[in-house]
Amino acid sequence: MIDFHCHLDLFPEPAAVVDELGLRGVGVLSVTTTPAAWAGTTLLAKGCPLIRTALGFHPELAGARYRELALFDRLLSETRFVGEVGLDGSPQQLSSWDSQLLVFNHVLGSCERAGGKILSVHSRRAASQVLDCLDRHPGLNKVVLHWFSGTKDELRRAAAQGCWFSVGPAMLASARGRSLVSEIPIDRLLVETDGPFAKKGRRPLRPWDVTDVIDGLADLWRTTRQRAAQTIRANEAVLLSH
Template sequence: MIDFHCHLDLFPNPREVAAEVQRRGAGVLSVTTTPSAWPGTSRLGQDRPAIRTALGLHPQIAAQRKQEIKLFERYLPETQYVGEVGLDGSPELRASWPDQQDVFRHILQACSDAGNKVLSIHSRRAVDPVLDLLEKYKGDSTFILHWFSGNQTQLKRAVDLGCWFSVGPSMLAGAKGKALVAKMPKNRVLLETDGPFAQYRQSALRPWDVNEGCSLLVDVWDESQARVEDQIRNNERLLLQTVS
């Protein structure tokens, strides 16, 4: 199973976690929060084919790090994966909203121009503005909405736009998360942990804990464990074909 959204470089012991990922034969999309973190984080995946590194500029720090957009452009040709990027409409980030939009537009344009990128996207309290921009800059990019928390109308809009969804144990532990996942097309659901920030059973999630997400999907989808695992693996193969 692949963890499609994990902050590998932000674990207290990232090298040990990376080595354990490889030892277990797990897969990880290691997202970054700033372009300046790209060189060091990408080295965690060096000679570890199970780890892919995404180039990101997190919306929560877009205002402080917007000058790094030039670095983003510099490193973009080195990867087909982009994340964590997006918008965050939380009240405490209201002052940074114009900068967030500028940065996200710039990233989407760069990805559209480059072609064939997979983006892991943050949309907390900003689903409609995110989808507005995705519609404008679609190109041939593949969009994965990380920990989607919108309403049912927004979910339908995202599905119609062709978005994928990465869901994890923390999301699936709540009633709202379960209800949203139950409405998502099964063939567009991927797994994530959002470790080390997300927790499940009072412990920080690690990349191989995506298996907990599979177990929780058994109840949400009313399917056997084997059927759930087969569906997720098929989804992973289908998505990875877009960047092969």
């Protein structure tokens, strides 16, 4: 099983989390927030084949860090994975909207030219705008919308565009979230935690907490936990192939 969106470098003691991953056999897509964080975050994966590090440029940092786009381009060839990237339409982020668009469109263009990239994309309060940007880059066919919170119409549009979705425990904790998850094509669904930002009670979610998602999906799909887990593993294999 793979936690398809986790900020491994932002845990208080990331080395301890890495050690536990090995014991539990849980994989992680370790996303970063800026290109400058790449070097330090990749060190966490050293000697741990269960971790894949993604090169990111979080929309909340686009306004302050857009000058790192050149660094992003220099590093892009070092990884197949890109994230966390995207747009954020929350009121507190609107002052940086132009910079967000600049950064996201640049990232998408660079990834399309490079080919073969798998993206983990943030779309809070900006799902339609994210999908508009993706429309302009049809060469990107492995885009995972992380913690999707748009409307059902936006979700259906995203699915029609070939997007994948990564779902965490927090998304299954509300009636609205479960309703959205029920609309996701079963063969396009992955699991995530978004730890340490997402929490279970007061405790930050850790990568192995994706098991909570499997339990929730089994209930939602009216199937066994074993079959739900098999479905997710099959989806992971398809996304990661060729």
